[in-house]
Amino acid sequence: MKLKDKKIIVGITGGIAAYKACDVISKLRKLGAEIEVIMTENAEEFITPLTVQTVSNNMVYTEMFETARTWEVEHIELAKRADLFLILPATANFIGKIANGIADDMLTTTVMATKADVLIAPAMNTNMYDNEIVQENIEKLRSRGYKFISPQSGILACGDEGIGKLASVETIVSRVEQHFEHDENGRKGDLEGMKIIVTAGPTVEAIDPVRYITNKSTGKMGYSIAKQAVLRGADVTLITGETHITLPEGLSKVVKIKSACDLHEAMMKNLDENQVVIQSAAVADYRPRDYYEHKIKKSDDDLTIVLERNKDVAHEIGKVKGDRILVGFAAETDDVEANAKRKIEKKNLDFIVLNDLTKQGAGFGVETNIVKIIDRSGEMQEYPKLSKTEVGDIILDKVLAMAEKR
Numbered sequence: 001m002k003l004k005d006k007k008i009i010v011g012i013t014g015g016i017a018a019y020k021a022c023d024v025i026s027k028l029r030k031l032g033a034e035i036e037v038i039m040t041e042n043a044e045e046f047i048t049p050l051t052v053q054t055v056s057n058n059m060v061y062t063e064m065f066e067t068a069r070t071w072e073v074e075h076i077e078l079a080k081r082a083d084l085f086l087i088l089p090a091t092a093n094f095i096g097k098i099a100n101g102i103a104d105d106m107l108t109t110t111v112m113a114t115k116a117d118v119l120i121a122p123a124m125n126t127n128m129y130d131n132e133i134v135q136e137n138i139e140k141l142r143s144r145g146y147k148f149i150s151p152q153s154g155i156l157a158c159g160d161e162g163i164g165k166l167a168s169v170e171t172i173v174s175r176v177e178q179h180f181e182h183d184e185n186g187r188k189g190d191l192e193g194m195k196i197i198v199t200a201g202p203t204v205e206a207i208d209p210v211r212y213i214t215n216k217s218t219g220k221m222g223y224s225i226a227k228q229a230v231l232r233g234a235d236v237t238l239i240t241g242e243t244h245i246t247l248p249e250g251l252s253k254v255v256k257i258k259s260a261c262d263l264h265e266a267m268m269k270n271l272d273e274n275q276v277v278i279q280s281a282a283v284a285d286y287r288p289r290d291y292y293e294h295k296i297k298k299s300d301d302d303l304t305i306v307l308e309r310n311k312d313v314a315h316e317i318g319k320v321k322g323d324r325i326l327v328g329f330a331a332e333t334d335d336v337e338a339n340a341k342r343k344i345e346k347k348n349l350d351f352i353v354l355n356d357l358t359k360q361g362a363g364f365g366v367e368t369n370i371v372k373i374i375d376r377s378g379e380m381q382e383y384p385k386l387s388k389t390e391v392g393d394i395i396l397d398k399v400l401a402m403a404e405k406r
Helices: 016-030 049-056 074-081 092-099 106-113 126-130 132-143 169-180 220-231 260-270 313-319 336-346 388-405
Strands: 007-012 034-039 084-090 117-122 152-155 161-165 195-200 235-240 253-256 276-279 286-288 307-309 325-332 351-356 371-375 380-382
Touching: 007 016, 007 106, 016 034, 016 049, 016 084, 016 169, 034 049, 034 106, 074 106, 084 092, 084 106, 084 169, 092 106, 092 117, 092 132, 117 169, 126 132, 126 161, 169 220, 195 220, 195 260, 220 235, 220 388, 235 260, 253 260, 260 313, 276 313, 276 388, 313 325, 313 336, 325 336, 325 388, 336 351, 336 371, 351 388, 371 388
Parallel strands: 007 034, 007 084, 084 117, 195 235, 195 276, 235 253, 276 325, 325 351
Antiparallel strands: 152 161, 286 307, 351 371, 371 380
């Protein structure tokens, strides 16, 4: 079992998503973890200690000064024996207390006393989450080594729509598993706090209500990068064309687009809040000059469709790069290296990932890729056939190395 003998203290605070803690606890126990739970007074308004006790197979701590079960100082002993603290859902109140050194109940006191890593899964109303004070508190905690599982966007319990929904149970469990993985490359949580845009999939340029121009991109490469970035702790905005694959869990934001114009608009809208842009979407260079409102009827004559140039999205982003790290992709069939190097300069990229589509096992619709990575200095690293997950981690490793030098 992946989490055998791992001692995890789960802290439950007073949010509507508290009930999801039971599912997380159950899944962690099935992976072999030993779970102890601390509930705040407000958490008990949403879920009973008896329910949590039954699911965790352990007594639940609620009061700082309840009758001691042993002669030990309980909050200190809990803090000492934890391999990991997992707080879910984490309210704005809890985050604010920890960020400002307030320890006024069993949970905050125990968290203050631990030397274990603390993994926090916020859940709250969108306006609360976006509040500058809450964001400052989150950044303050991140700077002190606390780790966060970003909330999702969606329809919230209050009826509002936006970011603030607790990350899925699967995402939370995966992040806990990942925390305990002793990655030989030291990748565990190394992108914590980094904000990344990943683009993925094809663009679609409509001819009429039925027909369109597109390409063979399936989105697998971009989705693999986004998934690995989330697992390594990054806040990921995925801007995706139409695909038939499942969205990665744990994304901070998902923006679905169709055309190259949609992609450009979405990237410009989200650029300010992100430090890294990884552009793996396959963007159409041309679109039909005229859109036909009704389906074009078949006739005996040939049909000519005039195409006009789309904006070069990567080039436009390069113009407003600032101090961001920009990563491009090049899918080529001839003069592959020369074409890729020209794109680095033209699009103001930090490095480019080159796919040679003539090689078997590279490019669209397969689970593997064969890439070369070329940076601004012209230095090139060539890789054998790897899974797209492995390629995603290589790209993220290079992004991290660049970020650490800045």
